[in-house]
Amino acid sequence: xxxxxxxxxxxxxxxxxxxxxxxxxxxxxxxxxxxxxxxxxxxxxxxxxxxxxxxxxxxxxxxxxxxxxxxxxxxxxxxxxxxxxxxxxxxxxxxxxxxxxxxxxxxxxxxxxxxxxxxxxxxxxxxxxxxxxxxxxxxxxxxxxxxxxxxxxxxxxxxxxxxxxxxxxxxxxxxxxxxxxxxxxxxxxxxxxxxxxxxxxxxxxxxxxxxxxxxxxxxxxxxxxxxxxxxxxxxxxxxxxxxxxxxxxxxxxxxxxxxxxxxxxxxxxxxxxxxxxxxxxxxxxxxxxxxxxxxxx
Amino acid sequence: xxxxxxxxxxxxxxxxxxxxxxxxxxxxxxxxxxxxxxxxxxxxxxxxxxxxxxxxxxxxxxxxxxxxxxxxxxxxxxxxxxxxxxxxxxxxxxxxxxxxxxxxxxxxxxxxxxxxxxxxxxxxx
Numbered sequence: 001x002x003x004x005x006x007x008x009x010x011x012x013x014x015x016x017x018x019x020x021x022x023x024x025x026x027x028x029x030x031x032x033x034x035x036x037x038x039x040x041x042x043x044x045x046x047x048x049x050x051x052x053x054x055x056x057x058x059x060x061x062x063x064x065x066x067x068x069x070x071x072x073x074x075x076x077x078x079x080x081x082x083x084x085x086x087x088x089x090x091x092x093x094x095x096x097x098x099x100x101x102x103x104x105x106x107x108x109x110x111x112x113x114x115x116x117x118x119x120x121x122x123x124x125x126x127x128x129x130x131x132x133x134x135x136x137x138x139x140x141x142x143x144x145x146x147x148x149x150x151x152x153x154x155x156x157x158x159x160x161x162x163x164x165x166x167x168x169x170x171x172x173x174x175x176x177x178x179x180x181x182x183x184x185x186x187x188x189x190x191x192x193x194x195x196x197x198x199x200x201x202x203x204x205x206x207x208x209x210x211x212x213x214x215x216x217x218x219x220x221x222x223x224x225x226x227x228x229x230x231x232x233x234x235x236x237x238x239x240x241x242x243x244x245x246x247x248x249x250x251x252x253x254x255x256x257x258x259x260x261x262x263x264x265x266x267x268x269x270x271x272x273x274x275x276x277x278x279x280x281x282x283x284x285x286x287x288x289x290x291x292x293x294x295x296x297x
Numbered sequence: 298x299x300x301x302x303x304x305x306x307x308x309x310x311x312x313x314x315x316x317x318x319x320x321x322x323x324x325x326x327x328x329x330x331x332x333x334x335x336x337x338x339x340x341x342x343x344x345x346x347x348x349x350x351x352x353x354x355x356x357x358x359x360x361x362x363x364x365x366x367x368x369x370x371x372x373x374x375x376x377x378x379x380x381x382x383x384x385x386x387x388x389x390x391x392x393x394x395x396x397x398x399x400x401x402x403x404x405x406x407x408x409x410x411x412x413x414x415x416x417x418x419x420x421x422x
Contacts, residue, residue, distance in 0.1 A: 032347070168344075175341045197344040215348050221309050269402035275304070 003066035006030045006152040006184025007051070012060035014050050021046050021208045024060070028184040028201065030151065033174065035195035035216070036188040037282050038205035044188040045084075047205065048156040051186070052082045065151040078106050081145030084156040087137065089129045095140055096125040099147065106148050114147035121173075135166040142173070146181065153177075153185040159194055167191070171198050192278035202278065206286045216278075225280055227252045228271035235267065243287040254284035298327055302343055310345055314353035316388070322362055322376060323385045333363065333371040 008027040013020070021043045028034050038044050049055050051062060053071040062069040069076045089098045095118065103109030118125050121139040123132075132140060138158055145153065153174075159167045175198050178185055189195065195202065195216070202219050204212035212219065223242070233244070233251045244253030254276060276284075298321045302313055321327050333339075336354060340347040354371050357363040363371045400410050 171344070172341065175337075175344075179337050198340075198346065200346040200348050216346050217309070217311065217349050217352065273307075275307075277304075 004029045005063070006032075006065060007186070008061075008063040009051070010061045012050065012062060013058050014046065014055055015058045016046075019043070019046070019208060021050065024210055026201075026203060026210070026213055028152075028186065030182045030184050031178050032200040033178055033185045033187065033198055034201040034203060035192075035199035035278075036186060036203045036205060037190065037192055037195065037278060039282070039286055040190065042205040042286075043208040044190075044205055045156055046208075048082075048084070048154050048186070048188050052080055052154055053077055075107070078108065078148060079151045081148060081150035081153045082156075083138070083141045083145060083154070083158055085160065087129065087141065089140075091128060091130040094126050094128055095123060098129065099144055102144070103147065108148055110147045110149065113149075114143055117143035117146055135162050135170075138162070138170065139173075146177070149181070151183050153183060155185065155187045155189075157189055158187065159189065159191055167194055174198065192282060196277050204282060204285060211285060219278075219281060220275060222257055223254050223276050223281055223284075224257045225252060225274045225276040226255050226271055227274070228267070232267050232270055243284040245287075254280065300339070300343065302345065311349045311353040311356065314339075314343075314350065315356050318353070318357055319362065319384065319388070322373060323381050323388075327373050329373050329375040331373045332369075333373070335370050 005027050006029065010025050012024040013022050024047060026034075036044050036047065046055070050057055053069065053073075056071045064076050065079045067073075067076045067079070088102075090101065093101065096115070099109075099114050100111060103111060103114070115125060118140070121136075121143060123136055123140055123143070129137060129140065159170060162170070171194055174185055174187075177183065187195065187199070199216045202212070202214065202216045203210055214222075226241075227250060230246055230251050233246060240255045241253040242255065244251055246252075298318070300314055300317050302310055306313055308316070318327075318333075333354065334342065336350045337347050339350045343350070354363060354365070358365060358371070362374055362376075364374050365371045397410070405413075
């Protein structure tokens with residue numbers, strides 16, 4: 001039976017000694033891209049490893065392409081393509097030899113398609129992994145996982161250390177892929193500018209919990225960045241702000257985009273209202289006090 | 298048809314797309330029956346989410362400016378020129394309101410504004 005969902009997660013939790021990932025629930029349809037953002041240590045990599053079955057869950061359910069996924073279920077696991085910083089390839093063997101060696105571990109590895117993708121990404125199958133630049137290595141990893149025709153791609157910090165030009169190219173490839181391959185893609189990254197553009201959905205993790213899950217559009221629409229002179233700060237209704245920071249040059253805070261802002265005409269012309277980007281939203285939503293005025297007041 | 302998105306606009310991205318397509322229709326840059334770029338194609342070109350392009354197209358469909366054919370995409374509807382003109386005028390009114398707000402914020406009086414309009418209008422004759 002064909003399902004639309006690339007992945008469905010219900011109340012997923014994982015308990016470690018000093019860290020807990022709690023109650024993660026979401027689903028992603030094929031053809032769409034979800035970005036997971038959060039500060040370092042929020043649990044992004046833990047979640048990705050949990051979804052791929054590297055860790056065993058403590059609670060909850062994961063369904064990949066409609067099939068319930070247990071850690072040892074290799075058949076279901078093969079529907080996932082996983083790319084992370086660590087590469088496990090043999091440096092002395094060529095790309096093609098690597099693909100054939102590791103590919104044989106999978107039921108459906110399509111060597112012809114792998115070669116086709118190498119060609120498309122301008123990679124020489126006779127080269128060895130240590131001869132590749134960082135960007136080329138990511139493309140090689142991509143070609144390798146795609147040759148397995150996965151229904152879900154899990155990318156953990158795929159663009160770290162890559163130049164902006166390459167990142168743009170890579171994101172373009174991903175956008176094309178979700179449609180051509182009819183798969184879902186989950187990217188966990190701290191490079192929020194990449195997600196500002198292509199993500200369809202955004203999940204924000206903080207201290208092991210989901211603090212936000214929505215379409216990127218709704219998330220961007222929901223908040224506004226308000227900047228203004230510090231003297232005004234005291235006369236603004238405190239409930240407006242999620243969180244505020246203040247310096248000698250002025251204040252800046254994140255607020256819900258609602259009528260409350262539009263109503264206060266007297267100070268409206270003294271402030272600047274802007275659209276936040278994901279890094280602003282992440283910053284203000286993860287400040288621990290609410291609303292906080294930091295810096296000298 | 299060109300669609301240019303600004304990150305620093307007050308308008309949400311889907312609204313910018315809607316407005317630009319509306320302008321293209323009103324200015325007759327596109328005509329009835331013309332095919333729009335696919336939802337995914339447009340998303341890829343503009344480097345934005347397909348959810349945004351889909352929302353823009355659906356918004357235009359609701360307003361009767363586009364129609365969709367399942368499996369094929371979105372197309373420009375036959376337009377009634379009176380309705381188009383009305384839409385153009387209401388768009389202009391919206392711009393004017395924004396400008397008037399800025400004028401008031403800058404402390405201009407109605408007379409100042411009227412003078413400014415006269416001067417600029419004559420300059421463009």
